[in-house]
Amino acid sequence: MTWLDLADDAPFDAWTLPYGVFSTTGEEPRVGVAVGSWVLDLAPLAAVEGLDGSHLFAQRTLNSFLAAGRRAWEAVRGWVLELVTESPHRDLVEPHLVPLAEATLHQPFTVADYVDFYASQLHAENVGRIFRPDSPALPAAWRHLPIGYHGRAGTVVVSGTPIARPSGLRRVGAPGSDVEFGPSLKLDIEAEAGFVVGTPSKLGSRVPLGSFEDHVFGMVLVNDWSARDIQAFEYVPLGPFLGKSFATSVSPWVVPLAALEPARVTPPTRSPAVAAYLRDGDPWGLDLQFEVSWNETVVARPPSRELYWTPAQMLAHMTVNGASVRTGDLYASGTVSGARPDTGSFLELTWNGSDPVTLADGTRRTFLEDGDTVTIRATAPGPNGTRQRLGEVTGTITPPP
Ligand SMILES: O=C(O)/C=C/C(=O)CC(=O)CC(=O)O
Numbered sequence: 434m435t436w437l438d439l440a441d442d443a444p445f446d447a448w449t450l451p452y453g454v455f456s457t458t459g460e461e462p463r464v465g466v467a468v469g470s471w472v473l474d475l476a477p478l479a480a481v482e483g484l485d486g487s488h489l490f491a492q493r494t495l496n497s498f499l500a501a502g503r504r505a506w507e508a509v510r511g512w513v514l515e516l517v518t519e520s521p522h523r524d525l526v527e528p529h530l531v532p533l534a535e536a537t538l539h540q541p542f543t544v545a546d547y548v549d550f551y552a553s554q555l556h557a558e559n560v561g562r563i564f565r566p567d568s569p570a571l572p573a574a575w576r577h578l579p580i581g582y583h584g585r586a587g588t589v590v591v592s593g594t595p596i597a598r599p600s601g602l603r604r605v606g607a608p609g610s611d612v613e614f615g616p617s618l619k620l621d622i623e624a625e626a627g628f629v630v631g632t633p634s635k636l637g638s639r640v641p642l643g644s645f646e647d648h649v650f651g652m653v654l655v656n657d658w659s660a661r662d663i664q665a666f667e668y669v670p671l672g673p674f675l676g677k678s679f680a681t682s683v684s685p686w687v688v689p690l691a692a693l694e695p696a697r698v699t700p701p702t703r704s705p706a707v708a709a710y711l712r713d714g715d716p717w718g719l720d721l722q723f724e725v726s727w728n729e730t731v732v733a734r735p736p737s738r739e740l741y742w743t744p745a746q747m748l749a750h751m752t753v754n755g756a757s758v759r760t761g762d763l764y765a766s767g768t769v770s771g772a773r774p775d776t777g778s779f780l781e782l783t784w785n786g787s788d789p790v791t792l793a794d795g796t797r798r799t800f801l802e803d804g805d806t807v808t809i810r811a812t813a814p815g816p817n818g819t820r821q822r823l824g825e826v827t828g829t830i831t832p833p834p
Pocket residue numbers: 549550551552553556557560561564623625657659673766767768
């Protein structure tokens with residue numbers, strides 16, 4: 434229970450307590466925690482309290498705090514939970530609550546490497562059917578390992594950043610038609626969960642499943658914008674390149690793994706049995722409920738609980754060859770799709786444009802038009818039967834530069 438007066442429709446409750454970087458007019462960006470409709474300004478509060486770690490918060494990114502490691506994350510979360518739940522702290526805390534409406538939110542962390550997985554079976558099968566109708570829906574390796582590709586860290590942008598329509602080479606007509614250069618005609622979204630690495634691993638070592646929580650700090654919502662026409666032409670056989678590298682949006686608030694404890698579920702049974710390094714005794718399936726809005730019309734509610742691979746397995750896989758991870762690494766689940774229409778992409782929702790959706794204003798859509806706005810939100814089970822909000826990631830399409 435919190436002493437704060439939280440509206441039912443407040444962006445966050447007093448449990449999730451996500452971290453971000455904010456500024457107010459005339460002041461430097463710094464680390465804050467969102468609670469209700471406020472941001473708790475951690476640096477001055479930690480200074481008043483004489484905490485060792487106060488320097489971690491007077492920073493323009495979360496990276497120093499991410500690098501401080503699991504003990505520090507747990508200690509700070511414990512401190513913040515106590516501040517917002519025990520009423521004697523009210524006089525101390527109140528002067529450091531900034532209304533969210535007055536805060537500018539910045540990119541929360543500097544992204545080191547960015548990897549994108551492909552963990553939703555329904556998504557993989559749908560895209561297989563659309564792009565590779567003459568092949569099996571699932572690639573041969575799909576049930577053996579979490580398939581992924583390396584993305585572009587430098588074009589990960591914070592929610593609200595305008596997304597310029599990319600141009601590239603693509604076929605405008607059927608397979609075999611002329612290849613032309615021009616603005617993408619099939620600009621799409623991908624609703625995903627992204628995981629943020631805090632503690633690095635050593636080159637040449639692995640991060641076993643059981644060490645997931647020692648390395649991964651938390652989760653963001655991701656929109657992996659995708660130009661399907663550019664992608665479909667360029668990506669055989671090396672995988673996504675310019676069709677996805679122009680921008681990937683992330684939510685400004687990083688939800689700590691600790692807040693997701695009540696959302697953990699057992700993932701689906703894997704068949705055939707997976708290799709030992711992917712066998713999870715204490716699994717990290719997550720029961721997230723996404724909601725995709727297209728110009729304010731909710732068009733899909735993709736659930737994540739059926740994802741075949743968990744974020745712990747993704748990390749174990751990413752490092753099984755001795756590749757190391759760094760503070761600020763971001764890796765995403767891949768598009769989260771349930772049965773149609775609850776898919777995490779419009780490629781699937783409109784079946785490659787053949788089955789348009791009607792928005793609340795009566796207009797019909799296949800892929801994104803200039804001026805369209807997409808907002809992805811998510812909720813998850815919280816403590817004691819509550820439901821917690823996990824924030825949102827939004828972006829508006831602007832004409833090609
Ligand atoms: O299956 C394909 O040909 C393409 C798949 C994607 O574009 C999805 C991707 O980026 C990975 C994911 O988000 O699941």
